[in-house]
Amino acid sequence: MSDGNTRLTTPDVAEMPALCALPRKSGEMVFHTEWERRAFALAVSLADQGQFEWSEFQQQLIASIAESEQADPQNPSRGYYESWLLSLETLLRRKRLLDGIDH
Amino acid sequence: MSEHDHHDAPPSPYLRNVRSAEHDEALAAKVQKIEALLTAKGLVNKAALDRLVDLYENDLGPLNGAKVVARAWVDPQYKQRLLNNATAAIAELGFGGLQGEHMVVVENTPQVHNVVVCTLCSCYPWPVLGLPPTWYKDAAYRSRVVVDPRSVLTEFGTTLDENVEVRVWDSSAEVRYLVLPERPEGTRGLSEEQLVKLIDRDAMIGVKKVQTS
Numbered sequence: 001m002s003d004g005n006t007r008l009t010t011p012d013v014a015e016m017p018a019l020c021a022l023p024r025k026s027g028e029m030v031f032h033t034e035w036e037r038r039a040f041a042l043a044v045s046l047a048d049q050g051q052f053e054w055s056e057f058q059q060q061l062i063a064s065i066a067e068s069e070q071a072d073p074q075n076p077s078r079g080y081y082e083s084w085l086l087s088l089e090t091l092l093r094r095k096r097l098l099d100g101i102d103h
Numbered sequence: 104m105s106e107h108d109h110h111d112a113p114p115s116p117y118l119r120n121v122r123s124a125e126h127d128e129a130l131a132a133k134v135q136k137i138e139a140l141l142t143a144k145g146l147v148n149k150a151a152l153d154r155l156v157d158l159y160e161n162d163l164g165p166l167n168g169a170k171v172v173a174r175a176w177v178d179p180q181y182k183q184r185l186l187n188n189a190t191a192a193i194a195e196l197g198f199g200g201l202q203g204e205h206m207v208v209v210e211n212t213p214q215v216h217n218v219v220v221c222t223l224c225s226c227y228p229w230p231v232l233g234l235p236p237t238w239y240k241d242a243a244y245r246s247r248v249v250v251d252p253r254s255v256l257t258e259f260g261t262t263l264d265e266n267v268e269v270r271v272w273d274s275s276a277e278v279r280y281l282v283l284p285e286r287p288e289g290t291r292g293l294s295e296e297q298l299v300k301l302i303d304r305d306a307m308i309g310v311k312k313v314q315t316s
Binding site for chain 1: 122126130131133135136137138140141144146147151152153155156160233234240283313
């Protein structure tokens with residue numbers, strides 16, 4: 001891991017508090033689909049380049065998870081990485097980094 | 104209905120029933136669109152993203168810790184270096200990434216059993232053990248293992264003789280502990296690679312012993 005990439009593996013990401021901790025099984029990360037992997041990597045990579053602070057993303061993620069659990073905490077309206085993606089989108093729009101995306 | 108992706112939960116075999124294929128495809132398309140736009144703006148590139156995922160998925164699991172332990176079992180000189188200066192000995196195998204935190208390895212023997220906790224929060228040697236298990240962060244584990252480690256260990260299926268001394272190590276932001284478990288009987292003939300497979304995360308936190316089967 002001495003390829004200059006070590007900054008990416010900061011405790012900020014790996015040790016997020018329980019409310020928004022990364023889904024994992026026996027210490028390994030759990031991704032169900034490829035888009036979950038990509039969404040994960042996009043957020044970490046952009047934070048690593050200083051496009052936003054990790055804490056800023058984390059706040060957004062906590063808010064998004066909380067909102068999805070509002071109606072029924074046992075049965076949230078979104079999965080973890082859906083909330084992750086929503087948070088990333090919200091943050092990128094706020095930073096005007098999604099300008100030019102068609103929709 | 105949506106997938107409840109809860110922490111420490113295994114991938115749900117029902118995922119496809121819960122999150123419809125159409126919904127999944129829509130989310131995949133959205134991620135792709137964002138990635139394409141950010142790539143066009145020069146903010147991300149595919150190779151770097153792939154490397155990042157690989158790093159988190161494959162380099163941050165308990166496998167790294169298992170390699171450290173197996174090496175210590177087969178190489179007495181490495182074991183000595185590990186006990187003297189764990190941070191440096193672990194870095195010898197190419198594992199690191201903590202930012203200034205110090206690693207300390209504590210050795211289990213027939214007389215002493217070590218177990219690791221973080222009573223304040225959830226400090227954890229994640230470059231060698233991956234992400235911490237949910238129970239590691241539970242208030243119940245954090246408080247009880249300090250006052251009554253034997254009972255907690257029994258709940259994990261680990262029963263120790265009365266004459267075995269139990270030592271509880273409280274991790275902090277500065278110091279992260281890793282338990283060097285005892286090498287089980289009957290593993291003389293095994294190679295280092297075969298030993299790695301026996302060593303699981305819980306043994307390196309100290310709540311279990313390494314089992315041969």
